[in-house]
Amino acid sequence: MPFDPPTQVTILPIIIVCICAGRLTPVVTEHSHKVYISHDMVLFTDKPIGNGAFGAVFRGEVKGQLCAIKLLHSLASQIRTQIPISSTTDSTERFRKECEFLESFHHPNIVCHVATREHPRTKQLVLALELMDCNLRHYFTPQPDEEPVTLALPVQRSLCRDIASALEYIHSRGVVHRDLCGANILLSCGGEFPIAKVCDFGMSRIIKSDDESVSLQAFAHKGYMPPEATDMESSRYNSTFDIYSFGALMVQIVCHLPTIKDRRERTRELELIPEDHPIKKLILDCLNENRDDRPSAAQLKRRLVYNMD
Ligand SMILES: Nc1ncnc2c1ncn2[C@@H]1O[C@H](COP(=O)(O)OP(=O)(O)OP(=O)(O)O)[C@@H](O)[C@H]1O
Numbered sequence: 001m002p003f004d005p006p007t008q009v010t011i012l013p014i015i016i017v018c019i020c021a022g023r024l025t026p027v028v029t030e031h032s033h034k035v036y037i038s039h040d041m042v043l044f045t046d047k048p049i050g051n052g053a054f055g056a057v058f059r060g061e062v063k064g065q066l067c068a069i070k071l072l073h074s075l076a077s078q079i080r081t082q083i084p085i086s087s088t089t090d091s092t093e094r095f096r097k098e099c100e101f102l103e104s105f106h107h108p109n110i111v112c113h114v115a116t117r118e119h120p121r122t123k124q125l126v127l128a129l130e131l132m133d134c135n136l137r138h139y140f141t142p143q144p145d146e147e148p149v150t151l152a153l154p155v156q157r158s159l160c161r162d163i164a165s166a167l168e169y170i171h172s173r174g175v176v177h178r179d180l181c182g183a184n185i186l187l188s189c190g191g192e193f194p195i196a197k198v199c200d201f202g203m204s205r206i207i208k209s210d211d212e213s214v215s216l217q218a219f220a221h222k223g224y225m226p227p228e229a230t231d232m233e234s235s236r237y238n239s240t241f242d243i244y245s246f247g248a249l250m251v252q253i254v255c256h257l258p259t260i261k262d263r264r265e266r267t268r269e270l271e272l273i274p275e276d277h278p279i280k281k282l283i284l285d286c287l288n289e290n291r292d293d294r295p296s297a298a299q300l301k302r303r304l305v306y307n308m309d
């Protein structure tokens with residue numbers, strides 16, 4: 001058929017209007033390393049930035065804004081290899097909850113939700129987040145030909161305050177994170193001080209009051225796990241769970257460690273912190289073996305803001 005410019009010109013605006021109005025299912029087009037998840041969300045498959053136990057994270061764009069795009073491993077490998085892989089119901093449910101939590105949170109120290117979209121073919125969720133520079137583990141991992149990172153006390157305190165603020169916010173909403181660790185603290189390093197933001201709410205749960213506690217499920221990051229997590233007798237948890245993990249994170253920040261070892265190594269790690277370090281007492285309070293004696297996130301934040309130790 002001969003090319004008919006007038007018809008194309010007439011149809012084009014109609015197609016654009018239909019796509020904008022959501023009438024047409026967005027097509028997943030794969031060319032070079034770009035995959036269009038929807039008409040406004042694109043994933044750069046050649047730019048992976050992170051891998052967790054159940055999620056893969058890539059660079060991408062939403063409405064032209066550079067973002068981090070998180071999706072389940074099953075969908076990520078399907079997009080890259082074209083081979084369909086099914087995801088477990090458990091991981092799909094975890095991811096759906098994470099998207100809901102992040103959409104409902106608005107706090108400067110929680111990674112900012114940009115958009116959630118459904119993959120047009122598999123219907124799996126794809127989550128776009130503000131793009132951060134690195135996580136705390138990478139930040140403290142020595143790089144060849146670079147000086148190891150050492151943080152002045154005000155910077156250490158500022159990072160701890162950021163995380164305490166995020167915890168105060170989620171705990172006040174009845175949410176326990178349950179998976180705080182170096183890989184789940186993201187940093188933005190462009191300003192005078194790095195800014196810390198909490199991410200990865202896949203293990204988070206709502207607990208209506210601190211008296212209520214919910215059965216534990218074992219998970220991977222051992223060094224950050226409070227003693228009650230491995231005690232079968234008291235396999236329940238509440239917000240004090242996060243406070244212990246936060247204590248371990250503060251050790252990591254003050255000692256510039258890429259990760260925190262098993263709890264049995266804790267004494268050795270604590271010996272690295274001088275007795276007169278201004279936040280040592282705070283750290284020890286968070287790492288209290290008795291969870292009822294740990295401070296609340298609100299108390300922690302106050303102590304960090306007003307230098308109360
Ligand atoms: N918004 C972001 N900006 C930059 N990097 C990110 C972002 N979100 C995640 N990452 C990187 O991807 C990694 C994995 O992300 P995330 O922890 O959300 O995945 P996960 O599969 O849920 O992890 P886990 O194994 O802890 O369950 C992070 O440790 C971080 O390095």
Ligand SMILES: [Mg+2]
Binds near residue numbers: 200
């Ligand atoms: Mg993670």
